[in-house]
Amino acid sequence: MIGRLQGTIVEKLPPDIVLDVGGVGYEIQLPMTSFYQLPEVQGSVLLYTHFVVREDAQLLFGFIDRQERSLFRILIKANGVGPKLACTILSGMSAKQFMQAVMHEDITALVKMPGVGKKTAERLVVELKDKLKDIEAPLHSYVPEGNIEPVDVAPILAPVASSKDEAISALVALGYKRAQAENAINKVLTDDASSEQLIRDALKSMV
Template sequence: MIAQLTGIIVEKIPPEIVLDVGGVGYEIQLPMTSFYQLPDIAMQVTLYTHFVVREDAQLLFGFVDRVERTLFRVLIKANGVGPKLACTILSGMSANQFVSAVMHEDITALVKMPGVGKKTAERLVVELKDKLNDLETLPNLSIHKPMATGGSESQLLVAKVSAIDEAVSALIALGYKRNQAETAVRKIASEDASSEKLIRDSLKSMV
Protein backbone atom coordinates (compact mmCIF):
# COMPACT_ATOMS: atom_id res chain seq x y z
CA MET A 1 0.00 0.00 0.00
CA ILE A 2 1.31 3.44 -0.97
CA ALA A 3 0.15 5.62 1.94
CA GLN A 4 2.05 8.86 1.38
CA LEU A 5 4.21 10.49 -1.28
CA THR A 6 6.45 13.56 -1.21
CA GLY A 7 7.71 14.92 -4.49
CA ILE A 8 7.82 17.68 -7.08
CA ILE A 9 4.77 18.53 -9.15
CA VAL A 10 5.76 18.29 -12.80
CA GLU A 11 2.33 18.42 -14.41
CA LYS A 12 -1.14 19.61 -13.40
CA ILE A 13 -4.10 18.63 -15.58
CA PRO A 14 -7.15 18.71 -13.31
CA PRO A 15 -8.18 16.48 -11.73
CA GLU A 16 -4.79 14.75 -12.13
CA ILE A 17 -1.17 15.59 -11.48
CA VAL A 18 2.17 13.94 -12.15
CA LEU A 19 4.36 13.87 -9.07
CA ASP A 20 8.12 13.26 -9.45
CA VAL A 21 9.30 11.17 -6.52
CA GLY A 22 13.00 10.37 -6.81
CA GLY A 23 12.87 10.35 -10.60
CA VAL A 24 9.69 8.27 -10.82
CA GLY A 25 6.57 10.04 -12.07
CA TYR A 26 3.37 9.06 -10.28
CA GLU A 27 0.06 9.90 -11.96
CA ILE A 28 -2.33 10.83 -9.17
CA GLN A 29 -6.01 11.79 -9.30
CA LEU A 30 -7.26 14.20 -6.65
CA PRO A 31 -10.68 15.49 -5.61
CA MET A 32 -10.84 19.12 -6.71
CA THR A 33 -11.07 20.24 -3.08
CA SER A 34 -7.51 18.93 -2.69
CA PHE A 35 -6.40 20.04 -6.16
CA TYR A 36 -7.23 23.68 -5.33
CA GLN A 37 -4.74 23.59 -2.47
CA LEU A 38 -1.75 22.32 -4.44
CA PRO A 39 1.30 24.54 -4.87
CA ASP A 40 2.48 25.52 -8.35
CA ILE A 41 4.35 23.29 -10.78
CA ALA A 42 7.97 22.65 -9.77
CA MET A 43 7.04 22.96 -6.09
CA GLN A 44 7.23 20.16 -3.55
CA VAL A 45 4.13 18.68 -1.96
CA THR A 46 3.24 15.81 0.36
CA LEU A 47 0.08 13.88 -0.41
CA TYR A 48 -1.74 11.19 1.52
CA THR A 49 -2.63 8.49 -0.97
CA HIS A 50 -4.91 5.54 -1.56
CA PHE A 51 -3.83 2.87 -4.03
CA VAL A 52 -6.50 0.96 -5.98
CA VAL A 53 -5.63 -2.21 -7.89
CA ARG A 54 -8.10 -3.55 -10.45
CA GLU A 55 -7.85 -6.19 -13.15
CA ASP A 56 -7.60 -3.51 -15.85
CA ALA A 57 -5.81 -0.68 -14.02
CA GLN A 58 -3.80 0.51 -11.05
CA LEU A 59 -5.05 3.86 -9.77
CA LEU A 60 -3.55 6.25 -7.27
CA PHE A 61 -5.69 8.84 -5.51
CA GLY A 62 -4.18 11.73 -3.55
CA PHE A 63 -5.36 14.04 -0.78
CA VAL A 64 -3.81 17.05 0.91
CA ASP A 65 -4.90 15.93 4.36
CA ARG A 66 -5.81 12.76 6.24
CA VAL A 67 -9.39 13.88 6.80
CA GLU A 68 -10.28 13.81 3.11
CA ARG A 69 -8.54 10.48 2.61
CA THR A 70 -10.39 9.01 5.59
CA LEU A 71 -13.71 10.20 4.18
CA PHE A 72 -12.78 8.81 0.75
CA ARG A 73 -12.11 5.42 2.32
CA VAL A 74 -15.42 5.52 4.16
CA LEU A 75 -17.21 6.37 0.92
CA ILE A 76 -15.76 3.55 -1.18
CA LYS A 77 -16.92 1.03 1.41
CA ALA A 78 -20.51 2.08 0.78
CA ASN A 79 -22.53 -0.16 -1.52
CA GLY A 80 -22.37 1.06 -5.13
CA VAL A 81 -19.69 3.71 -4.56
CA GLY A 82 -16.39 3.24 -6.36
CA PRO A 83 -13.25 5.40 -6.19
CA LYS A 84 -14.27 7.58 -9.14
CA LEU A 85 -17.68 8.41 -7.67
CA ALA A 86 -16.13 9.05 -4.27
CA CYS A 87 -13.66 11.43 -5.89
CA THR A 88 -16.49 13.18 -7.73
CA ILE A 89 -18.50 13.63 -4.53
CA LEU A 90 -15.49 15.12 -2.73
CA SER A 91 -14.90 17.45 -5.68
CA GLY A 92 -18.39 18.89 -5.50
CA MET A 93 -18.57 19.09 -1.70
CA SER A 94 -16.08 19.80 1.03
CA ALA A 95 -15.67 17.10 3.67
CA ASN A 96 -17.77 19.09 6.11
CA GLN A 97 -20.52 19.71 3.54
CA PHE A 98 -20.77 16.02 2.74
CA VAL A 99 -20.82 14.99 6.38
CA SER A 100 -23.48 17.62 7.08
CA ALA A 101 -25.62 16.39 4.14
CA VAL A 102 -25.46 12.81 5.40
CA MET A 103 -26.04 13.64 9.05
CA HIS A 104 -29.02 15.88 8.19
CA GLU A 105 -30.29 13.38 5.60
CA ASP A 106 -30.16 16.07 2.91
CA ILE A 107 -30.97 13.89 -0.10
CA THR A 108 -31.49 16.95 -2.31
CA ALA A 109 -27.88 18.08 -1.88
CA LEU A 110 -26.48 14.61 -2.51
CA VAL A 111 -28.39 13.91 -5.73
CA LYS A 112 -26.85 17.01 -7.34
CA MET A 113 -23.59 15.07 -7.63
CA PRO A 114 -23.24 13.26 -11.01
CA GLY A 115 -23.74 9.54 -10.57
CA VAL A 116 -25.69 9.94 -7.33
CA GLY A 117 -29.37 9.15 -7.83
CA LYS A 118 -32.02 9.22 -5.17
CA LYS A 119 -31.54 5.56 -4.24
CA THR A 120 -27.77 5.98 -3.98
CA ALA A 121 -28.20 9.12 -1.84
CA GLU A 122 -30.61 7.34 0.47
CA ARG A 123 -28.22 4.39 0.72
CA LEU A 124 -25.33 6.72 1.59
CA VAL A 125 -27.35 8.23 4.41
CA VAL A 126 -28.34 4.84 5.80
CA GLU A 127 -24.90 3.23 5.49
CA LEU A 128 -22.68 6.16 6.46
CA LYS A 129 -24.57 8.11 9.10
CA ASP A 130 -23.32 6.03 12.02
CA LYS A 131 -19.81 5.72 10.60
CA LEU A 132 -19.46 9.48 10.08
CA ASN A 133 -20.87 10.13 13.53
CA ASP A 134 -17.96 8.16 14.97
CA LEU A 135 -15.37 10.32 13.17
CA GLU A 136 -13.72 13.26 14.88
CA THR A 137 -14.96 16.74 13.97
CA LEU A 138 -13.79 17.52 10.45
CA PRO A 139 -11.91 20.80 9.95
CA ASN A 140 -12.95 23.14 7.17
CA LEU A 141 -10.88 22.75 4.02
CA SER A 142 -9.23 25.93 2.81
CA ILE A 143 -9.42 26.72 -0.90
CA HIS A 144 -6.37 28.00 -2.73
CA LYS A 145 -7.17 30.96 -4.95
CA PRO A 146 -4.97 31.00 -8.07
CA MET A 147 -3.18 34.22 -8.93
CA ALA A 148 -4.07 35.96 -12.17
CA THR A 149 -1.18 36.48 -14.58
CA GLY A 150 -0.49 39.28 -17.03
CA GLY A 151 0.17 39.06 -20.76
CA SER A 152 -0.76 40.40 -24.15
CA GLU A 153 -4.35 40.33 -25.41
CA SER A 154 -3.60 37.36 -27.68
CA GLN A 155 -1.88 35.49 -24.87
CA LEU A 156 -4.85 36.10 -22.58
CA LEU A 157 -7.22 34.84 -25.29
CA VAL A 158 -5.23 31.63 -25.71
CA ALA A 159 -5.05 31.22 -21.94
CA LYS A 160 -8.80 31.74 -21.64
CA VAL A 161 -9.60 29.15 -24.30
CA SER A 162 -7.12 26.72 -22.78
CA ALA A 163 -8.52 27.27 -19.29
CA ILE A 164 -12.07 26.71 -20.52
CA ASP A 165 -11.14 23.49 -22.34
CA GLU A 166 -9.18 22.25 -19.35
CA ALA A 167 -12.05 23.01 -16.99
CA VAL A 168 -14.59 21.26 -19.23
CA SER A 169 -12.33 18.20 -19.52
CA ALA A 170 -11.91 18.08 -15.74
CA LEU A 171 -15.66 18.20 -15.13
CA ILE A 172 -16.22 15.44 -17.68
CA ALA A 173 -13.56 13.36 -15.93
CA LEU A 174 -15.46 13.90 -12.69
CA GLY A 175 -18.61 12.45 -14.22
CA TYR A 176 -20.53 15.42 -15.61
CA LYS A 177 -21.97 15.25 -19.14
CA ARG A 178 -20.18 17.35 -21.78
CA ASN A 179 -23.09 19.71 -22.46
CA GLN A 180 -23.62 20.21 -18.73
CA ALA A 181 -19.91 20.91 -18.21
CA GLU A 182 -19.63 23.29 -21.17
CA THR A 183 -22.72 25.23 -20.14
CA ALA A 184 -21.54 25.62 -16.55
CA VAL A 185 -18.01 26.69 -17.48
CA ARG A 186 -18.91 29.16 -20.23
CA LYS A 187 -21.56 30.72 -18.03
CA ILE A 188 -18.96 31.90 -15.52
CA ALA A 189 -15.88 32.21 -17.78
CA SER A 190 -13.89 35.45 -17.58
CA GLU A 191 -10.66 36.73 -19.15
CA ASP A 192 -8.43 36.25 -16.13
CA ALA A 193 -9.95 33.02 -14.81
CA SER A 194 -7.63 30.03 -14.40
CA SER A 195 -8.88 26.52 -15.06
CA GLU A 196 -8.93 25.85 -11.31
CA LYS A 197 -11.16 28.86 -10.66
CA LEU A 198 -13.46 27.88 -13.52
CA ILE A 199 -13.78 24.35 -12.15
CA ARG A 200 -14.37 25.56 -8.60
CA ASP A 201 -17.02 28.11 -9.62
CA SER A 202 -18.69 25.68 -12.04
CA LEU A 203 -18.98 23.04 -9.34
CA LYS A 204 -20.48 25.62 -6.99
CA SER A 205 -23.04 26.63 -9.59
CA MET A 206 -24.18 23.05 -10.07
CA VAL A 207 -24.68 22.09 -6.41
Protein backbone atom coordinates in the same frame (compact mmCIF):
# COMPACT_ATOMS: atom_id res chain seq x y z
CA MET B 1 -0.06 -0.11 -0.20
CA ILE B 2 1.23 3.37 -0.99
CA GLY B 3 0.18 5.42 2.04
CA ARG B 4 1.69 8.79 1.26
CA LEU B 5 4.04 10.48 -1.18
CA GLN B 6 6.21 13.56 -0.85
CA GLY B 7 7.70 15.14 -3.92
CA THR B 8 7.63 17.82 -6.60
CA ILE B 9 4.69 18.53 -8.89
CA VAL B 10 5.87 18.37 -12.48
CA GLU B 11 2.50 18.43 -14.24
CA LYS B 12 -0.98 19.66 -13.31
CA LEU B 13 -3.98 18.83 -15.47
CA PRO B 14 -7.02 18.85 -13.19
CA PRO B 15 -8.04 16.58 -11.62
CA ASP B 16 -4.69 14.81 -12.22
CA ILE B 17 -1.09 15.60 -11.41
CA VAL B 18 2.28 13.96 -11.96
CA LEU B 19 4.35 13.94 -8.77
CA ASP B 20 8.10 13.37 -9.03
CA VAL B 21 9.36 11.30 -6.10
CA GLY B 22 13.03 10.47 -6.34
CA GLY B 23 12.96 10.52 -10.12
CA VAL B 24 9.79 8.44 -10.43
CA GLY B 25 6.68 10.18 -11.74
CA TYR B 26 3.44 9.10 -10.05
CA GLU B 27 0.15 9.88 -11.80
CA ILE B 28 -2.31 10.85 -9.09
CA GLN B 29 -5.96 11.91 -9.24
CA LEU B 30 -7.22 14.26 -6.56
CA PRO B 31 -10.65 15.54 -5.59
CA MET B 32 -10.81 19.18 -6.63
CA THR B 33 -11.09 20.25 -2.99
CA SER B 34 -7.52 18.94 -2.54
CA PHE B 35 -6.39 20.09 -5.99
CA TYR B 36 -7.20 23.73 -5.14
CA GLN B 37 -4.70 23.60 -2.28
CA LEU B 38 -1.75 22.38 -4.33
CA PRO B 39 1.24 24.61 -5.03
CA GLU B 40 2.14 25.52 -8.59
CA VAL B 41 4.21 23.28 -10.87
CA GLN B 42 7.69 22.78 -9.38
CA GLY B 43 6.21 23.18 -5.92
CA SER B 44 6.69 20.50 -3.28
CA VAL B 45 3.83 18.74 -1.54
CA LEU B 46 3.01 15.81 0.71
CA LEU B 47 -0.07 13.81 -0.22
CA TYR B 48 -1.89 11.04 1.61
CA THR B 49 -2.74 8.40 -0.96
CA HIS B 50 -5.02 5.46 -1.63
CA PHE B 51 -3.98 2.83 -4.18
CA VAL B 52 -6.69 1.02 -6.14
CA VAL B 53 -5.90 -2.13 -8.10
CA ARG B 54 -8.40 -3.33 -10.71
CA GLU B 55 -8.21 -5.91 -13.45
CA ASP B 56 -7.89 -3.20 -16.09
CA ALA B 57 -6.01 -0.46 -14.22
CA GLN B 58 -3.98 0.61 -11.20
CA LEU B 59 -5.12 3.98 -9.88
CA LEU B 60 -3.61 6.28 -7.28
CA PHE B 61 -5.73 8.87 -5.51
CA GLY B 62 -4.25 11.70 -3.45
CA PHE B 63 -5.51 13.90 -0.63
CA ILE B 64 -4.15 16.92 1.19
CA ASP B 65 -5.15 15.61 4.61
CA ARG B 66 -5.77 12.28 6.32
CA GLN B 67 -9.39 13.03 7.15
CA GLU B 68 -10.38 13.51 3.53
CA ARG B 69 -8.69 10.22 2.67
CA SER B 70 -10.57 8.56 5.54
CA LEU B 71 -13.85 9.84 4.14
CA PHE B 72 -12.89 8.60 0.66
CA ARG B 73 -12.20 5.14 2.07
CA ILE B 74 -15.55 5.08 3.84
CA LEU B 75 -17.32 6.21 0.67
CA ILE B 76 -15.87 3.49 -1.55
CA LYS B 77 -17.09 0.84 0.89
CA ALA B 78 -20.66 2.05 0.45
CA ASN B 79 -22.86 0.01 -1.86
CA GLY B 80 -22.70 1.32 -5.43
CA VAL B 81 -19.90 3.82 -4.84
CA GLY B 82 -16.56 3.34 -6.58
CA PRO B 83 -13.39 5.44 -6.39
CA LYS B 84 -14.37 7.67 -9.31
CA LEU B 85 -17.76 8.53 -7.83
CA ALA B 86 -16.21 9.09 -4.41
CA CYS B 87 -13.69 11.47 -5.97
CA THR B 88 -16.51 13.28 -7.80
CA ILE B 89 -18.51 13.69 -4.60
CA LEU B 90 -15.50 15.13 -2.77
CA SER B 91 -14.93 17.51 -5.69
CA GLY B 92 -18.48 18.86 -5.68
CA MET B 93 -18.57 19.55 -1.94
CA SER B 94 -16.02 19.69 0.83
CA ALA B 95 -15.65 16.75 3.17
CA LYS B 96 -17.29 18.82 5.91
CA GLN B 97 -20.23 19.72 3.65
CA PHE B 98 -20.70 16.09 2.66
CA MET B 99 -20.64 14.96 6.28
CA GLN B 100 -23.20 17.61 7.20
CA ALA B 101 -25.44 16.58 4.29
CA VAL B 102 -25.38 12.96 5.42
CA MET B 103 -25.84 13.73 9.11
CA HIS B 104 -28.79 16.03 8.34
CA GLU B 105 -30.18 13.60 5.73
CA ASP B 106 -30.05 16.31 3.06
CA ILE B 107 -30.93 14.19 0.03
CA THR B 108 -31.43 17.28 -2.15
CA ALA B 109 -27.78 18.31 -1.77
CA LEU B 110 -26.47 14.81 -2.44
CA VAL B 111 -28.43 14.18 -5.65
CA LYS B 112 -26.80 17.22 -7.27
CA MET B 113 -23.61 15.20 -7.62
CA PRO B 114 -23.29 13.36 -10.98
CA GLY B 115 -23.97 9.67 -10.57
CA VAL B 116 -25.86 10.14 -7.32
CA GLY B 117 -29.56 9.49 -7.77
CA LYS B 118 -32.18 9.60 -5.05
CA LYS B 119 -31.79 5.91 -4.18
CA THR B 120 -28.01 6.22 -3.97
CA ALA B 121 -28.30 9.34 -1.81
CA GLU B 122 -30.72 7.62 0.54
CA ARG B 123 -28.42 4.60 0.74
CA LEU B 124 -25.44 6.84 1.55
CA VAL B 125 -27.34 8.39 4.43
CA VAL B 126 -28.35 5.01 5.83
CA GLU B 127 -24.94 3.37 5.41
CA LEU B 128 -22.67 6.27 6.37
CA LYS B 129 -24.44 8.22 9.07
CA ASP B 130 -22.96 6.22 11.94
CA LYS B 131 -19.59 5.64 10.28
CA LEU B 132 -18.94 9.35 9.76
CA LYS B 133 -18.99 9.92 13.51
CA ASP B 134 -15.54 8.30 13.63
CA ILE B 135 -14.02 11.06 11.49
CA GLU B 136 -12.77 14.12 13.30
CA ALA B 137 -14.59 17.32 12.45
CA PRO B 138 -14.03 19.98 11.35
CA LEU B 139 -11.47 18.74 8.88
CA HIS B 140 -8.23 20.67 8.61
CA SER B 141 -5.73 20.82 5.80
CA TYR B 142 -2.33 19.25 6.32
CA VAL B 143 0.40 21.76 7.19
CA PRO B 144 3.89 20.35 6.62
CA GLU B 145 6.32 20.43 9.49
CA GLY B 146 9.35 22.31 8.26
CA ASN B 147 10.28 22.93 4.66
CA ILE B 148 10.17 20.28 1.97
CA GLU B 149 13.27 20.56 -0.15
CA PRO B 150 12.41 21.14 -3.81
CA VAL B 151 13.67 18.67 -6.39
CA ASP B 152 15.40 20.04 -9.45
CA VAL B 153 13.36 18.45 -12.23
CA ALA B 154 12.09 19.81 -15.50
CA PRO B 155 8.33 20.12 -15.84
CA ILE B 156 6.63 17.69 -18.18
CA LEU B 157 5.43 19.49 -21.25
CA ALA B 158 1.76 18.91 -21.98
CA PRO B 159 -0.21 20.07 -25.00
CA VAL B 160 -1.28 23.68 -24.58
CA ALA B 161 -4.98 23.98 -23.84
CA SER B 162 -7.14 26.91 -22.87
CA SER B 163 -8.39 27.29 -19.31
CA LYS B 164 -11.90 26.64 -20.60
CA ASP B 165 -10.91 23.39 -22.32
CA GLU B 166 -8.99 22.19 -19.26
CA ALA B 167 -11.93 22.98 -17.00
CA ILE B 168 -14.40 21.15 -19.23
CA SER B 169 -12.10 18.13 -19.46
CA ALA B 170 -11.74 18.08 -15.68
CA LEU B 171 -15.50 18.06 -15.14
CA VAL B 172 -15.92 15.29 -17.70
CA ALA B 173 -13.21 13.29 -15.91
CA LEU B 174 -15.13 13.76 -12.69
CA GLY B 175 -18.25 12.22 -14.20
CA TYR B 176 -20.22 15.13 -15.61
CA LYS B 177 -21.62 14.83 -19.13
CA ARG B 178 -19.79 17.01 -21.65
CA ALA B 179 -22.87 19.11 -22.45
CA GLN B 180 -23.45 19.67 -18.74
CA ALA B 181 -19.79 20.55 -18.21
CA GLU B 182 -19.72 22.99 -21.13
CA ASN B 183 -22.91 24.68 -19.95
CA ALA B 184 -21.59 25.07 -16.38
CA ILE B 185 -18.23 26.47 -17.54
CA ASN B 186 -19.84 28.89 -20.00
CA LYS B 187 -21.95 30.32 -17.18
CA VAL B 188 -18.90 31.24 -15.09
CA LEU B 189 -16.41 31.92 -17.90
CA THR B 190 -14.29 35.08 -17.67
CA ASP B 191 -11.30 36.13 -19.74
CA ASP B 192 -8.71 35.99 -16.96
CA ALA B 193 -9.94 32.99 -14.95
CA SER B 194 -7.64 29.99 -14.50
CA SER B 195 -8.91 26.49 -15.15
CA GLU B 196 -8.95 25.81 -11.41
CA GLN B 197 -11.09 28.90 -10.75
CA LEU B 198 -13.49 27.94 -13.54
CA ILE B 199 -13.83 24.44 -12.11
CA ARG B 200 -14.40 25.78 -8.61
CA ASP B 201 -17.05 28.26 -9.77
CA ALA B 202 -18.76 25.70 -12.03
CA LEU B 203 -18.96 23.11 -9.26
CA LYS B 204 -20.39 25.72 -6.87
CA SER B 205 -23.02 26.68 -9.43
CA MET B 206 -24.17 23.07 -9.72
CA VAL B 207 -24.44 22.36 -5.98
